[in-house]
Amino acid sequence: MWCILLILWMATGFLSPAGAQNKTDKTQDTEAAKKDVLKSERLFDQALLASDTQALAGLWAEDFLYAGTSGEILNKAERLAQLKSGAVKYDALERDDVRVAAYENTVVVTGRYTSTLLIRDSGSWGPGGISHLESPGRLSGIALFTHVYARLGGRWQIILEHVTYITED
Amino acid sequence: MNAGRFLLMVFLAAASFSSAEAQQAKTENTDPEAIKSEIIRLQDEEDRALLRGDAETLDRLWADQLLYPNDNGEVLTKTQRLAEARSKTHNFSVFRHDDLRVRVYNGNTAVVTGYSTTLKKYKGQASRGPRRFSAVWVLLDGRWQMVAHQRTDMSRQ
Numbered sequence: 001m002w003c004i005l006l007i008l009w010m011a012t013g014f015l016s017p018a019g020a021q022n023k024t025d026k027t028q029d030t031e032a033a034k035k036d037v038l039k040s041e042r043l044f045d046q047a048l049l050a051s052d053t054q055a056l057a058g059l060w061a062e063d064f065l066y067a068g069t070s071g072e073i074l075n076k077a078e079r080l081a082q083l084k085s086g087a088v089k090y091d092a093l094e095r096d097d098v099r100v101a102a103y104e105n106t107v108v109v110t111g112r113y114t115s116t117l118l119i120r121d122s123g124s125w126g127p128g129g130i131s132h133l134e135s136p137g138r139l140s141g142i143a144l145f146t147h148v149y150a151r152l153g154g155r156w157q158i159i160l161e162h163v164t165y166i167t168e169d
Numbered sequence: 170m171n172a173g174r175f176l177l178m179v180f181l182a183a184a185s186f187s188s189a190e191a192q193q194a195k196t197e198n199t200d201p202e203a204i205k206s207e208i209i210r211l212q213d214e215e216d217r218a219l220l221r222g223d224a225e226t227l228d229r230l231w232a233d234q235l236l237y238p239n240d241n242g243e244v245l246t247k248t249q250r251l252a253e254a255r256s257k258t259h260n261f262s263v264f265r266h267d268d269l270r271v272r273v274y275n276g277n278t279a280v281v282t283g284y285s286t287t288l289k290k291y292k293g294q295a296s297r298g299p300r301r302f303s304a305v306w307v308l309l310d311g312r313w314q315m316v317a318h319q320r321t322d323m324s325r326q
Contacts, residue, residue, distance in 0.1 A: 061274075065303075071299070071301030101316060108305060108316055108317045144244065146238055148305050162303045164240050165321075
């Protein structure tokens, strides 16, 4: 009988607390991930406003994709070139309604950008030359965004940005 | 029950637990090409479920923390999206996806991009697109679940 009780104690003692501990660890991990990613998000906005392509290159994964406001898809090199050339310059950028969902190796951030862009000249970025940026001038509007982070090489990197204008003038 | 039978049951349970863990590890180590095929299959399953308004299937495919910014300026949750599917607020009559591309990260995260030329009515208003969409799938509890989706209606440009 003592043998049975010992086995039961071992089974409940090893499995259940391990499961509970695991759950606590995961919660702590996701909270830490959210904190890290929100810090990166602040750096991201600052870098966009400053056209700091070096900082952006550090935040974006090599496989980074940008789904732009006209439906174009730019890869990391194309998006960096667009910003580096000064063809597009962020003059104002504010965010609100930010929501974060964290998983083991992935974090999703959504929110709303109110921005003003200065468009220096027309562009033809992305497949087929699709571009929202055909008219030089000022473009203000409100857009929804999704930023997706993956933990790559031990740090959080942005793998996707999708931006959709909901109002513009 | 004698002690021998009980011991056997405990060992079988432990073996089963280890096997489930091993199975999950195996799923998480699947090669990128197999993952891409699986994601495209799931994307197709989601399309068909949206067409039918099949909330039960969508409930399984969408993660509990799903974030769904749409081109009407709303960020919908899973609960809201399921309510839309049940009430047919978002009513699809034709579903076509093109240029689907999948990128896989860490073996547990996949990003899909593509175009959709979907004929739909949202809150009574009809639109066809084309739309650029992106979807993100994450391997959670041993199965792929959609955690984010965003689309841009290109016909508005």
